Amino acid sequence: MRQLLALTAAFMLLGLLAAPAALAAVDGYEYAYTYTYDYWEDMRESPDAYRARLMISGGSLGIPGGLKAPQGLFVRGEDIYICDTGNNRVLQLRLTDSSAEVVRVIDAFQGDTSPLTFSSPRDIYVTEEGDLFIADFNNNRVVRLDRDLNWKLSFTKPTDATFDQSVSFLPKKLVADVSGRVYALAQNVNKGLIKFEADGSFTGYIGASKVRYTWYDSIWRLLSTKEQRAQQEAFVPTEYDNVALDQDGFFYVVTRTFSENDLRSGQAEPVRRLNAIGDNILVENGSSYVIGDLQWAPGNTNITNSGPSKFVDVTVLQDDIYMVLDSTHNRIFGYDQQGNLLWAFGGVGNSDGFFNRPVAIEHMGLELLILDEAGSLTVMTPTEYGQLVYQAIGEYRRGEYEASAASWTKVLAQNGNFDSAYVGIGRALLQEEKYEDAMRYFKTALDRKNYSEAWRLRRMEIVEDNIGLIFAAVAVLLVAPPLWRRIRKVIWEVKQAS
Numbered sequence: 001m002r003q004l005l006a007l008t009a010a011f012m013l014l015g016l017l018a019a020p021a022a023l024a025a026v027d028g029y030e031y032a033y034t035y036t037y038d039y040w041e042d043m044r045e046s047p048d049a050y051r052a053r054l055m056i057s058g059g060s061l062g063i064p065g066g067l068k069a070p071q072g073l074f075v076r077g078e079d080i081y082i083c084d085t086g087n088n089r090v091l092q093l094r095l096t097d098s099s100a101e102v103v104r105v106i107d108a109f110q111g112d113t114s115p116l117t118f119s120s121p122r123d124i125y126v127t128e129e130g131d132l133f134i135a136d137f138n139n140n141r142v143v144r145l146d147r148d149l150n151w152k153l154s155f156t157k158p159t160d161a162t163f164d165q166s167v168s169f170l171p172k173k174l175v176a177d178v179s180g181r182v183y184a185l186a187q188n189v190n191k192g193l194i195k196f197e198a199d200g201s202f203t204g205y206i207g208a209s210k211v212r213y214t215w216y217d218s219i220w221r222l223l224s225t226k227e228q229r230a231q232q233e234a235f236v237p238t239e240y241d242n243v244a245l246d247q248d249g250f251f252y253v254v255t256r257t258f259s260e261n262d263l264r265s266g267q268a269e270p271v272r273r274l275n276a277i278g279d280n281i282l283v284e285n286g287s288s289y290v291i292g293d294l295q296w297a298p299g300n301t302n303i304t305n306s307g308p309s310k311f312v313d314v315t316v317l318q319d320d321i322y323m324v325l326d327s328t329h330n331r332i333f334g335y336d337q338q339g340n341l342l343w344a345f346g347g348v349g350n351s352d353g354f355f356n357r358p359v360a361i362e363h364m365g366l367e368l369l370i371l372d373e374a375g376s377l378t379v380m381t382p383t384e385y386g387q388l389v390y391q392a393i394g395e396y397r398r399g400e401y402e403a404s405a406a407s408w409t410k411v412l413a414q415n416g417n418f419d420s421a422y423v424g425i426g427r428a429l430l431q432e433e434k435y436e437d438a439m440r441y442f443k444t445a446l447d448r449k450n451y452s453e454a455w456r457l458r459r460m461e462i463v464e465d466n467i468g469l470i471f472a473a474v475a476v477l478l479v480a481p482p483l484w485r486r487i488r489k490v491i492w493e494v495k496q497a498s
Contacts, residue, residue: 111151
C-alpha cells in the first residue's frame, strides 16, 4: 500500500511540474494569464487567445544605441516603424522568422527647412503611398516626408486665438487621412484632436471631452466672480493620450484622466470612437463598460500597479475588433463591435507575454505588436482558440449565420465559461429566425436585452402563425354579444305572444 501511495504521489508531482502555470501572481492577486469576466463581473479563466512569437530587443537589431525609451509604433504592410525617441530617430523594420531586420535608420532628411534632424520623435504615421508624418516633439512640429525622405511640409504651432500662445506646440501622437489632413494630440492641449489641412493650415479641433461638473462645482461657479470662473477653465476638458484611425475613417482615442467613480458609472469613457464631428459613437453593451479590469485594489498604495486600468494606446483590427493597452497592469484587452470583452491577457514581468512599461500597440493582420519603453518589441500571434473567435465574428459580419453558430460552438467546446460565445450563437440563431433556440442561449448568458428582442420577435411569429384564429376570436367577441341580445329579445317576444 505504501508503495502504491508513493507511486501515486510521484505521478501527481510530475504532473504539477509538467503543467504550465494557469495563474500568475500580479499585484498581490492571482490572475489567469488569459481571462474574461462573466455577467456577475467575476473573473473567468480562458484558454490563451495569443502567445508570444517573438521578443525583439534593441541589441538583437544590431544597431548602435539599441532602443532608448521608444514611444511610437506604426505598421504599414510588412513594414514596422518605431520612434526610437531617446536616440532621436525612426527605425523601419521588417519581421523575419526569428527576429527582425533593419530596413533603414531614419535620423535625418533632405529639404528646405531646419533642422533636418529629429528631436525626441514621439509618433509616426505612414500613408499607403509611403509618405511619413512624424511628430517631432522637441522641434515643435509635425514633418511630412516622402518615401525617399525628402521634406514636403511642416505642421507647426497654430497662430489661431483658440490655441494658447503661451503653450509650446509639443505634438505627441498623430494620424493622417487619405487627403493628407493631420489630426494631432499635443501635450498640455485638452481641446481634442488638433486638425490641420493638407496645406498645413490649422482648422480647429475635433472631439473635445464634454465638461462634467458635480453639484458642488455648479454651485461654486454660480457664486464665483468672472475672474474666478476664468481660473477654473484649466480644470475643464480632459486630455487624450493616444489616437488611432480605423479602416472606415473613425478616430479611436484613449484617455487616462478620470475619476474611479466616473469609471464605474460609465461617464469616464476611457475609450471613444469619434466621428467626423467629434461625437463618441462607441457601442458598449450596457452591462459592463469598456474600462478594462473590473476588479482592482483602489486606494491601496502598498500594491504595485494597483488601481483601475489606464489605456495608453488602441489599435483596430478587422470586423471592428479593437485592442487597448493598459499601462496600470500591463495587459491587453480585446473588445468586439458591441463592446463585449473577448479576452484580457498580459501582466508585469520579463517573461514572454509580459511587459515592463508598454507604451504602444499595433497589429499586422491578426498579430499584435507591443512596444515596451524598456527597449523591446513583442510580436504575439493568435492561438487556435483566438482564431476561432475571430472566425465566428467575421462569419456573422458577412451574414454567414449558420457557419458563425458552428464556430461559436467550437469556441464553447474550449471555453464553456465564455458568455460572448452563447450570445454569438444566440445572435446567429436570431438572424436565422430560430427565436426559441436563440432565447435559450441568451438566457444562459443572462443577456436580457437580446432575450427581450428574441421574445418580441417570437410573439410576432406566434401572432402571424395564428392570425386566422385571432381574427375569428375577435369576430366572435364582436358579433356574439349583439347576437345573444337579439336571441334573448326574440325568446322574450315569443313568450309574451304565447
